[in-house]
Each structure stands twice: as C-alpha cells, then as structure tokens.
Amino acid sequence: MQTLLIFMSAVLVNNFVLNRFLGICPFLGVSKKTDTALGMGVAVTFVMALASAAAYIAEYYLLRPLGIGYLYNIAYILIIAALVQLVEMFIKRSSPSLYQALGIYLPLITTNCAVLGVTVLNRDNNYGFLTSIIHGVGAATGFTLAIVLFASIRERMSRSNIPSAFQGFPIALITAGLMAIAFLGFTGLIKV
Amino acid sequence: MTGVLYALLVLGGMGLLFGLGLSVAAIKLKVETDPRLPLLREALPGANCGGCGFAGCDAFAEALLTGKASPSGCPVGGATSAQAIGQILGVPVTIAGRQNAFVRCGGCESKSLFRYDYQGLSDCKAAMQLAGGGSKACVYGCLGVGSCKAACQFGAIEMIDGIAVVNREKCAACTMCVRACPKQLIAMVPYNNTVHVACVSGDPGREARKICKAGCIKCKLCEKACQFDAVHVKDNGAIIDYAKCTQCGECVKKCPSKCITALGVGIPASVSEGITQNA
Secondary structure (H helix, E strand, O other): OHHHHHHHHHHHHOOOOOOOOOOHHHHHHOOOOHHHHHHHHHHHHHHHHHHHHHHHHHHHHHHOOOOOHHHHHHHHHHHHHHHHHHHHHHHHHHOHHHHHHHHOOHHHHOOOHHHHHHHHHHHHOOOOHHHHHHHHHHHHHHHHHHHHHHHHHHHHHOOOOOOHHHOOHHHHHHHHHHHHHHHHOOOOOOOO | OHHHHHHHHHHHHHHHHHHHHHHHHHHHOOOOOOOHHHHHHHHOOOOOOOOOOOOOHHHHHHHHHOOOOOHHHOOOOHHHHHHHHHHHHOOOOOOOOOEEEEEOOOOOOOOEOEOOOOOOOOOHHHHHHOHHHOOEOOOOOOOOOOHHHHHOOOOOEEEEOOEEEEOOOOOOOOOHHHHHOOOOOEEEEEOOOOEEEOOOOOOOHHHHHHHEOOOOOOOOHHHHHOOOOOEEEEOOEEEEOOOOOOOOOHHHHHOOOOOEEEOOEOOOHHHHHHHHHHO
C-alpha cells in the first residue's frame, strides 16, 4: 500500500515537471509532437529506473560504508552518465529498432536534473532498493504524462490563430503554467 | 585525512574505471557503418526538409545505400547533389533542371469574391472542410490560409493580399508546399521558364469571370497568339507546354484577365510588387 502511495504521489501530486519543476528542458524542448514526446517519456522511464537502482547500490555499498556520503551529488552524476552511455552503446549494438526509438533521446537525459533529482529524493527519503525503483518509475510516468499532454496541446495550438506576440515559446510557457495550476488540484489526493 | 583520501580514491577510481570501461565498450560494441554513409551525408544539403519523402538527410542517405531512393531524389541539392551521389555510389544519374514551385492562382482578395469570412484553424485542410470547399467563391482558388507557408522551411512563400506567392529565388524545390496544398494549386515549374498560367479554374468563362477578375475565361486568345503551339486551353484553363514555350510573352499581352503571368507581369499590382521585392 505504501509503495502504491509513493508511486501515485510521484505521478500526480508531486509531478516532477509540474510540481517540482524538474526536467523543464526536455519538457519544453521535445514537446512539439506527441510521438517524440512519448518516445522521450519512455526513454526517461528507462533511465530513471536504471539510475534509481544504480544510485542505491552506490549509496549503500560504496559511499556510506566509506563515510563519504556527502559526495553523493558528484558520485551520482558520474554513475548515471557512465551507465546511460554504456546502455546506449549496448542498445545500438543489440537492438537497432529499440535504438531508433530510444537512442536519440538517451544522450539528452544522461545528466538531466529530473534523473538526478529522483536519485537524490530516494536518498533523502531513505527509500529501499525496490521502493527507489518504484519511485523512479512513478516520477518518470508523471513526466511522461505531463509531456504527452503538453505536446498534444502544443500540436493543437500550432494550428490556432495566436496573437503574434504570444507565438512560440510565450504561449507554451503560459500553457505549462496553467497545466501546473491544474495539477495543483491533485494536492490532498493522498495523505501520507 | 582518511576521509579526503577515500574521497579522492573513490571518485578518481570510479572515473578511471568508467572511462576505461566505456572505451573498452566503445571498441567491443562498435557498430560497423558503411563508409559511404558519411560521404553521402556530406553530399546532401543537410536542410532535413523531408522533400525527398524520407525523414531527413540521414534517412535519405541510408535509403540511397539500400537502393530505396534514387540519386536525383533530393530536390534541394538538385544537380550538384545528384552528381556527387552518383560518383559515391558509382551509378549514372540523369539530371533534371532546376525547378521552383508556382502557385497557380492569382485571385487575391481585391480581385475575387468571398462568400464568408473564415476564422477557424490556420490550416487550409480545415478551411476546405467547410461549405463550398472554403470561403472563396471560386472552388479552385487559393484559400490564403497559409498551409504552404507553414510547410515551407526556406521562407520562400509569402501570403500577399490573401494568396500565396512563391519567391522563386528562395525556393529550394523541396515540394513540401505542393503536398501541403489541399487544392493542389502549387506546381513545380522549370526555373528557366517564367511564363505561367495563374489559374486552374474549371468553371466556364462566364462563371469564372463573375467570381474572380483574375480567372481564366477560356477565350483562347492565348492559343491564337502563340506562334509555337505551346499554350492550349483545356477544361481547367490554359496550359503551357514548357518544352515548346519560348517565353515571347505574346500570350501574356493578349490575356484579357491577365491570368497568364511572366515574372510579375499580369498579376495584381500588390502581388507583382511582392515578387519584385523578394526577387
């Protein structure tokens, strides 16, 4: 029950993009088309689950036993970047079709703040190994939800008559703000 | 002191380990690519416009290697690209001359009738779904909503007085606007020919005249004026055979509705000004 709560709260209540304001760069950059937004979301889910697991192992089997837990930020960046690079190479070799779908997004999110954010949050909340991964997948699902919704709205907006002063990023940022306000409505859905 | 040592050792060690691991992986997991692929990619313009029908220049280069695309398939690179590709692939290429897009409608807002004011989505396909195929009284004419302008990645299309006008100098002949126009008004024409018919109306002369001052009225004066048998009036107005046309300009002078144009001649003042400004 607790893990389900963690998952749902990461998806809706504490949505990474719209509530914690993490991962804004891909949220604005890769949200012009719904297809690419979905691809980005899947890639983020993959990387976040992987990063949560790797960071947990590094934290509890390397950093804490040696008493250098304060280095977690640098260590996490190093581990996540190396891991994602390796996975990218591995996918390119083993599954060209998966690489076509995910590969182009992987370099974009190796050291994304949302990915680092989920590992730091896992550490701050003292989540266990499985809980960490579930939290990571939940946060990424929330990210996917937000970016796909946003991309759909932007696709529709590209065919609307928008005043010239608001065309492009201004209207996109206003939309993102309104979406954040809408997601604020989920506060109080879950009482932990 | 030991804390500093551990920090140095752990981070330095991790960095070294990952660095070594990644370089080993880069060698072990290397994917062999065709050496011709980067060469082909360089021979292409790199605009990623999609005019070839593939998802950008990289995809086109791969399609060339697998034989799915023709060396002259890149409309932007034209003859230079086609020749370079032919050399890389070792195949002979036939080269077509430079082309540019032309909007076959001269019915600007001041010359043609509108039945209602369209205020919907900025998309010609959406505008065409409405009653009578759009707000313009002429069902063949340019709706002026600007889907072609949105599709053009080279800034070659301007909406001037309610119709699309192609700047032939900026046009890269990628044919994206040809595909974007739901009225199929945009045609690819040879760059060296400047005499075009800016009307595809299938309405009989009298009807066409009623709804648009720039419409072809099928009077056949151009046919009679032409000494080279290059222009013929068919169901959809006058059609010029570019192979026979010598661009003498006789038909342009004779056309009563001025729907035969020659680089700015014969189309509405505002439109021709736009062309000369842009050219």
